[in-house]
Amino acid sequence: MGQKTIYNYNQKIPEWNESLEIGIDAIDREHRFFLDLIREIEAEGVRDPGSEFIQLYIDELILYARFHFFSEEIYMKKIQFPGLQKHRELHLQLVGKLSDQVTRFQLKEIDIESIVEFLVNWFKYHTLVEDVKIARFISS
Ligand SMILES: [Fe+2]
DSSP: OOOOOOOOOGGOOOOOOOGGGGSSSSHHHHHHHHHHHHHHHHHHHOTTTTTTHHHHHHHHHHHHHHHHHHHHHHHHHTOOOTTTHHHHHHHHHHHHHHHHHHHHTTSSSSOHHHHHHHHHHHHHHHIIIIIIHHHHHHHO
16 A cells, blocks of 8 residues: 555654652652653654654754763762773663664664664663662762
8 A cells, every 4th residue: 555664663762751750850850851862762663663853863962961971970980980980881781782772773784673673671660770770879
C-alpha cells in the first residue's frame, strides 16, 4: 500500500517522573533535558527515518552529555564527593560507548530504534545506579 514502515517505541522512553529524580535540582533539571533530547531523536526518526536531522540531534545530545558530565563533575568536586574519580571514569566510558554506537548507526549496522533503546538504558542505569550515589552522599 506504499505505506512507510511505522515503528513506535515511545513506551521505552519514560515520561519524566519522580522515580527518575535523584533529589539534586541542578542535576535533575539536566537529566530531564537529556531525556527530552532522546525524545527529539526518536520523534524525528518516526517522522522521517531518513531525516538528516537525526544525526544533528544525535550530535546535539553528545555535546549536551559532555556538558552535563562536566557540570556533574564540578558539583561532585564542590561537595567533595569521595567517588569523584571513579564517577569521572564512568563518564569517560559512557562517552566512548556512545560514540561507538553512533559510529555503528552511521555505518547502518544498527537502526535508530537500537540507538534510542541504548540511550534510554544508558540514561536510566547511569542516573538511577550511579548518580543516585551523589545524592545519598549529600543526605548522609
Ligand atoms: Fe554521572
